Amino acid sequence: MHIFELPSGTEVELREMTGAEEELLTNQRLIRNGDAVNQVLRNCTVRLGEIEEPSMKDVLDLLSGDRLFILVKLRQISLGDEAELELLCPNTACRAANIVTVNMDDLEVTPYGEEREFTFDLPGSKRKVRFGYLDGQKEKRLAALKEPSISSAMLIRLIDIDGAAPSKKLMNDMSLRDRSALRQEMLRVDAGVDTTVETECETCGIRIRTRLEAEPGFLFPGVRL
Template identity: 75%
Template sequence: MYTYELPSGIEIELKEMTGAEEELLTNQRLIRNGEAINQVLRNCTVRLGENDKPAVNDILDLLSGDRLFALVKLRQISLGDEVELELTCPNASCRMTNYVTVNLEDLKVTPYTEEREFEFKLPGSKKAVRFGLLDGHKEKRLAALREPNISSAMMIRLIEIDGKAPSKKSLAEMPMRDRSALRQEMARVDAGIDTTVEVDCDGCGTRIRTRLEAEPAFLFPGVRL
């Protein structure tokens, strides 16, 4: 068993993934609705704080940064620290394959503060906005949307806009300057593990940007899916 402190400060004890978890992670229906990761984390979490029988709902209660941190640690103890990526250049005139090695021990981890709700004054309209952090329940709701977009990702975290419940209309009418500032503030207060990978193409210098968990090699090294 392996014990870690999550970015929120909760202690988690994990065990290695097995073939059962691999089956979950290759089930396209469970991948689409977000249940695959929830089940994998549930199966491999031996203890969560003082809870030695964590259920799926306990996994959903975790903040998103904690969940991703746990997934990265699961990958490490199950498959090793290094992830060998093959990244295709997005430049249509290049499309060169770039080989990149990422050591998971080198990823930056930012701890959460004790705050769970935040207030922010929009720079343009001067309206006060209150929002919360993303957790597993909100991730599940986003995964259930037919076409999740920037607005839905923001809406799911909003609690109030100028003292009123947020609506699609109020968010759609929000000036772009305010929306951009709000997204930046949401990103600023987020915590967890940074899985961003940014490299310059060896062939043409175009910037390639991805996230480790989005790459097949993160959980399936050597397998072409």
């Protein structure tokens, strides 16, 4: 077994992934609704703090930064520290394949603070917004949406606006200035493991940016585009 400290400070004990988890991660239906990753996290989390054999609810209650941290550590203990990615150039006139190797021990981890709710004054309207972190429960609700958007990803984190329950209309009516400022504030307080991968295309020099967990080589080494 392997023991780590999550960004939230909770200790987690993990076991390696097996063929059962690979089957889950190749099930397209389970991938689309997010259940594949949730089941993998549930299967491989042996202990969560004082909780032995955590339930699915325990896994879904985890903050998103903790969940991604666990996924990265599961990849490391199951398949090794390095992931070789084949990144396709986004330039339609180029489309060259670029090989990038990422060592997961080098990924920056930002710990969570003690706060779980935050207050922010919108710079334009001067309205007061309360919001919280994204967690597995909210991720599951987002995955269930037919057309998730930037608005829905922000809205699901809101607790209230000037004491009133948040709504899709309130988000749509919010000025771009206020939306941008709120989005930046949410990003500022977020924690967890930074899985951003950036490089330049070796052929045309254009910038390539992705996230480690979004690439096939993260969980399936040797897979080519």
